[in-house]
Amino acid sequence: MLEQLAQLEAEALQALEKAQTQEDLDRWYHTYLGRKGALTAILRSLGSLPLEERPAVGARANEVKRRLEAACQARTEAVRQAQLAQELEAGALDVTLPGRPLGPGHLHITTRTLRQIYAIFAEMGFQVYEARDVETDEMNFGLLNMPPHHPAREMWDTFWITDDVLLRTHTSPGQIRVMRERYPEPIRVILPGKCYRYEQITARSEHQFFQVEGLAVGRAITMTDLIGTLTAFARRFYGAERRIRIRGSYFPFTEPSIEADIDCILCGGKGCRVCKYSGWLEIAGAGMVHPVVLANGGYDPDQWSGFAFGLGVERPAMLKYSIDDIRLFYSNDLRFLHQF
Amino acid sequence: MRVPLSWLKDYVDIPIPIPQLAERLTLAGLEVETVTYIGLPGAELPWEPDKIVVGELRAVHPHPNADRLVLAEVEYGGPAPEVVVTGAPGLLALRGQTDLHIKVAFALEGAHLYDGHAPGFQVTKLKATKIRGVPSRAMVCSEKELGLSDQHEDIIYLPDDAPVGVPLADYLGDAVLAFDIKGPFAHLYSVFGIAREVAALLDLPLKHDPRRVVERHPVSITPEPDFIVLEIADPDLCPRYSAAFIGGVRVGPSPFWMQMRLRLAGMRPISNIVDITNYVMLELGQPLHAFDYGRLRPRPGERRPAIIVRRSRPNEQMTTLDGTLRTFDGEMLLITDGGGPVAVAGVMGGLESEITDATTDILLESANFHFLSIRRTSRLLGLTSEAAQRFGRQVDPELTVPAALRAALLMAELAGGTIAPAIGDVYPGRQPLRTVELNPADVDRILGVEIPPEDIARILTALEFTVQPTTSPDTNLPMYRITVPSHRPDVTRPVDLVEEIGRVWGYDRFPPTLLRDELPPQRPNVRLECAERVRDLLVGCGLDEVITYSLVDLADEGKLYPQGPAPDPARYLRLRNPLSADRAYLRQTLLPSLLRTLRENLRFQERVAIFEIGAVYLPVEGQPLPDEPLRLGVAMTGPREPRSWLPDRQTTPLGFYDLKGVVEALLSGLGLSGAFERGQHPAFHPGRCAEVRVNGHVLGIIGELHPLVREAFDLPEGPVAALEFDLEVLIDLWGAPRRMTPISLHPPVYEDLAVVVDEETPAVRVRDLIAQTGAPLLRSVVLFDVYRGEQVGPGRKSLAYRLTYQADDRTLTDAEVARVREKIVRRLERELGATLRGAG
Numbered sequence A: 001m002l003e004q005l006a007q008l009e010a011e012a013l014q015a016l017e018k019a020q021t022q023e024d025l026d027r028w029y030h031t032y033l034g035r036k037g038a039l040t041a042i043l044r045s046l047g048s049l050p051l052e053e054r055p056a057v058g059a060r061a062n063e064v065k066r067r068l069e070a071a072c073q074a075r076t077e078a079v080r081q082a083q084l085a086q087e088l089e090a091g092a093l094d095v096t097l098p099g100r101p102l103g104p105g106h107l108h109i110t111t112r113t114l115r116q117i118y119a120i121f122a123e124m125g126f127q128v129y130e131a132r133d134v135e136t137d138e139m140n141f142g143l144l145n146m147p148p149h150h151p152a153r154e155m156w157d158t159f160w161i162t163d164d165v166l167l168r169t170h171t172s173p174g175q176i177r178v179m180r181e182r183y184p185e186p187i188r189v190i191l192p193g194k195c196y197r198y199e200q201i202t203a204r205s206e207h208q209f210f211q212v213e214g215l216a217v218g219r220a221i222t223m224t225d226l227i228g229t230l231t232a233f234a235r236r237f238y239g240a241e242r243r244i245r246i247r248g249s250y251f252p253f254t255e256p257s258i259e260a261d262i263d264c265i266l267c268g269g270k271g272c273r274v275c276k277y278s279g280w281l282e283i284a285g286a287g288m289v290h291p292v293v294l295a296n297g298g299y300d301p302d303q304w305s306g307f308a309f310g311l312g313v314e315r316p317a318m319l320k321y322s323i324d325d326i327r328l329f330y331s332n333d334l335r336f337l338h339q340f
Numbered sequence B: 001m002r003v004p005l006s007w008l009k010d011y012v013d014i015p016i017p018i019p020q021l022a023e024r025l026t027l028a029g030l031e032v033e034t035v036t037y038i039g040l041p042g043a044e045l046p047w048e049p050d051k052i053v054v055g056e057l058r059a060v061h062p063h064p065n066a067d068r069l070v071l072a073e074v075e076y077g078g079p080a081p082e083v084v085v086t087g088a089p090g091l092l093a094l095r096g097q098t099d100l101h102i103k104v105a106f107a108l109e110g111a112h113l114y115d116g117h118a119p120g121f122q123v124t125k126l127k128a129t130k131i132r133g134v135p136s137r138a139m140v141c142s143e144k145e146l147g148l149s150d151q152h153e154d155i156i157y158l159p160d161d162a163p164v165g166v167p168l169a170d171y172l173g174d175a176v177l178a179f180d181i182k183g184p185f186a187h188l189y190s191v192f193g194i195a196r197e198v199a200a201l202l203d204l205p206l207k208h209d210p211r212r213v214v215e216r217h218p219v220s221i222t223p224e225p226d227f228i229v230l231e232i233a234d235p236d237l238c239p240r241y242s243a244a245f246i247g248g249v250r251v252g253p254s255p256f257w258m259q260m261r262l263r264l265a266g267m268r269p270i271s272n273i274v275d276i277t278n279y280v281m282l283e284l285g286q287p288l289h290a291f292d293y294g295r296l297r298p299r300p301g302e303r304r305p306a307i308i309v310r311r312s313r314p315n316e317q318m319t320t321l322d323g324t325l326r327t328f329d330g331e332m333l334l335i336t337d338g339g340g341p342v343a344v345a346g347v348m349g350g351l352e353s354e355i356t357d358a359t360t361d362i363l364l365e366s367a368n369f370h371f372l373s374i375r376r377t378s379r380l381l382g383l384t385s386e387a388a389q390r391f392g393r394q395v396d397p398e399l400t401v402p403a404a405l406r407a408a409l410l411m412a413e414l415a416g417g418t419i420a421p422a423i424g425d426v427y428p429g430r431q432p433l434r435t436v437e438l439n440p441a442d443v444d445r446i447l448g449v450e451i452p453p454e455d456i457a458r459i460l461t462a463l464e465f466t467v468q469p470t471t472s473p474d475t476n477l478p479m480y481r482i483t484v485p486s487h488r489p490d491v492t493r494p495v496d497l498v499e500e501i502g503r504v505w506g507y508d509r510f511p512p513t514l515l516r517d518e519l520p521p522q523r524p525n526v527r528l529e530c531a532e533r534v535r536d537l538l539v540g541c542g543l544d545e546v547i548t549y550s551l552v553d554l555a556d557e558g559k560l561y562p563q564g565p566a567p568d569p570a571r572y573l574r575l576r577n578p579l580s581a582d583r584a585y586l587r588q589t590l591l592p593s594l595l596r597t598l599r600e601n602l603r604f605q606e607r608v609a610i611f612e613i614g615a616v617y618l619p620v621e622g623q624p625l626p627d628e629p630l631r632l633g634v635a636m637t638g639p640r641e642p643r644s645w646l647p648d649r650q651t652t653p654l655g656f657y658d659l660k661g662v663v664e665a666l667l668s669g670l671g672l673s674g675a676f677e678r679g680q681h682p683a684f685h686p687g688r689c690a691e692v693r694v695n696g697h698v699l700g701i702i703g704e705l706h707p708l709v710r711e712a713f714d715l716p717e718g719p720v721a722a723l724e725f726d727l728e729v730l731i732d733l734w735g736a737p738r739r740m741t742p743i744s745l746h747p748p749v750y751e752d753l754a755v756v757v758d759e760e761t762p763a764v765r766v767r768d769l770i771a772q773t774g775a776p777l778l779r780s781v782v783l784f785d786v787y788r789g790e791q792v793g794p795g796r797k798s799l800a801y802r803l804t805y806q807a808d809d810r811t812l813t814d815a816e817v818a819r820v821r822e823k824i825v826r827r828l829e830r831e832l833g834a835t836l837r838g839a840g
């Protein structure tokens, strides 16, 4: 019997060495240590041994069982390690292969630019007010201090629909609309939107473009506030190190009128082709709202004052991203739009 | 407007460098676009001070070997006169003369000049040479050689007082400021007008005032001079007409200094008489016109020729100076004589009475015309001129007599004429000077900076406003009564004065401030927020945003209706002046532009999925302005996934269900859900088109394009999924308050249910029945399989759903779930004739 046990142990240990997987191990355990296994059979047959042999054989059998179980545990651990190693080795990927393409789409560069502008002005309390594209002559010109035949009307080449209806040439008619809607509240809005001008389409000019108008009306709005607001915008949009230049100008719906320049972001003010060698880039036309316009909006110009400004949208984006052709904005070539 | 600095210096000293002057002017609203240097450092051809100097021609000797050449002996400040060989025609004429004192531009050996004979302007270095055997190492220069013009016929003859030996750059060098004057301000369209601004900006006095010529040369001014009959028939368009007579002139070239100034100012010299009218116009801003007096006719029965300023008779005609026969309408103002039109008032003279070499007597017109009339005539005739540009900006009516006298004096001096002792002047439109009350507190209120009263007074006075301190009758506070000079018709309100004060004081001195005014009420902006949310959601779904033109080709909209009828142009807003036929109508749908964009991009990539949010323009009966509702358009085509190396890539084409998935994601992102029903639209595949509703409101149409539409837009084979929604519906529905549903702590029970129904039964009916019947314990119904085939028989389909049951307050028992399931199955059987799959 003892001999049988020794033989079993040797055979079992040998078989264990061959186990390569958990399945092998399970089968081995079943064969030797399971309920119907060889060692269990021996233990069960102890009863048939003479009484005096039983303790020695029993002790030996338990020892074999312990040793086999320990060996099994060790082998199990070895197999797990081997499998892990294999899995780690076989599971290695070429991390340089491209990922599964699933990119989100892209916002139009104009939308992105508008959002930047909205965010900057929101910080200063300016909310977005949208007005219509198709306007009356009266809104686009008349109420903005340009009665019929006013020479300044020639500053804008207009698309006409009828004698009295046109495509707005600027976002300024929104000034009248918002004033008439909000009177007698103070106002701080920006008015974004499409504008249209009868201009041949070239790399520098489009017949459709975006503008953002700004309007503040209150009881203590001043030119220095306007300069401060434009300065804050320019530094937030074009960079904190920008220098701002304010110079006199003329618009029929503002008085006094100004234009705001920044030092050229391409040449830093030394002069280049983009800034026409002046070192400056115009970023906004602006001014204090003309008393006639305030009155047309319902606000008594002796009690109220206001400022207004007009910003381009495509042009700032062109400067910021070195885009040299405005037509790209409406060509909707995805090879262009995907860059933003 | 181009102003030579040398001319400006006639009126005001300029103690600062030129770039600084240009910057100061620009800041004050007189934008200097460019500064062009002539002969000075910075010029295209700087004149070397040691090599190009003022010379004096002392003698012209014959050339020993050539008839067409002479030897010019020139004094130039060197140790001895220099003898140069030249063929200049003016000098050939002087052959053999000595003791001359003619001042010339003289270039010495090594000077860089333009080559007078080469085409264009090519710089060449002057070298010593021998011409027909006579050495010559210097040169008398032509205008072209110095870069002053392209003239190379003859040399320059400088004024007699030019200082010999002085570098030419010091004597003739110049800088030309080119202004971009914004606004209708005639007072800035003259050298003197700019000088007045410079004096105000630099706080310097004006050296002299050319308008005061009348004080220095008194003349009598009369409405009835003896040389002409003056009549203004339409004083509403002609407030003033003045005229001078200069007899016995000799028409010829004007002197070099005048030609030089005209050229630098951008005008071409023509003859002394015409040049003088232009010169005085540039100087003072008053356009002048010289008539050949001999050509002016009297009215029948009168002795003196007549000038009658009147509106045209309909279809009256005249040939203008440029040789074009013009026809006038009844509103155009003409200058006529006893026989008919002789000039288009303020725009251009007539060919008949033009100054010629034979002219001896001049009638010089110096008049004032209504600016709107001039603009109208100029625009309708398509005819512009320096005169029309100024008259169209409101010229000061007080200028006519000084300008006429100034020009007449120049004609007497430079063309040998005699001035009639009287100047004719009819002035029916005389206006009293305007006064404006200025409250200094308003200056501060508008500008936000306190400008000292003495600065206010100084600035306004420098711009010729008369400043008279007063006190306000209401508040007893100090005020100014400002008298507006006649050259500033634009100044009518206090704020106009505030602008003058602000811009001259200098915006660069204004401190930027933050808005300290009350913050207006802040409002939600649902329209914008919803549109922006939609953009973000769609971009998240992998779509690219595009922005197309509002102006479209009507034919493109027609392509959406392949089986007709074509869109009725009368139902569209149409431009009266389109740029081109394909940008003539305002769009009523986004789809055509999206489909065009799709096609353009398919040239470069196989998969395109794009959207646009934008307005369409729908005319409203009885209203001048259209509705401008926002629409959302989407178009997509190509393989479902972008090309990649991964083996399980889905290459099936994007189609209806992909776009529907986008819509479901969009609506879900907005907290809404949509109902899809079979829809009809001529642009879509009849079997692959759905109408989408949200809360019962029609949102729009979604589907795959009709094959004929695909063809019409030149799109390749394969499905194109597209939709157009009324974004206003989403905006209205979006943003309703939402409440969270508590999450149950009890475990859900999952179960699969496969039912077989007739092919025609829409899946949504099955789903809705299951959901309704299973409520409230049935929490979700997800379709995970659709099967057609042998196992379910022809005309039938199997739909398999994963059902999730859950209660908030307890763990469901199998029996409870079985009861709900039983109810669902019985209802499906009863109402849809459904059978359970696998259940027999």
Ligand SMILES: [Zn+2]
Residues within 6 Å of the ligand: A264, A265, A266, A267, A268, A269, A270, A271, A272, A273, A274, A275, A276, A277, A279, A280
């Ligand atoms: Zn630059």
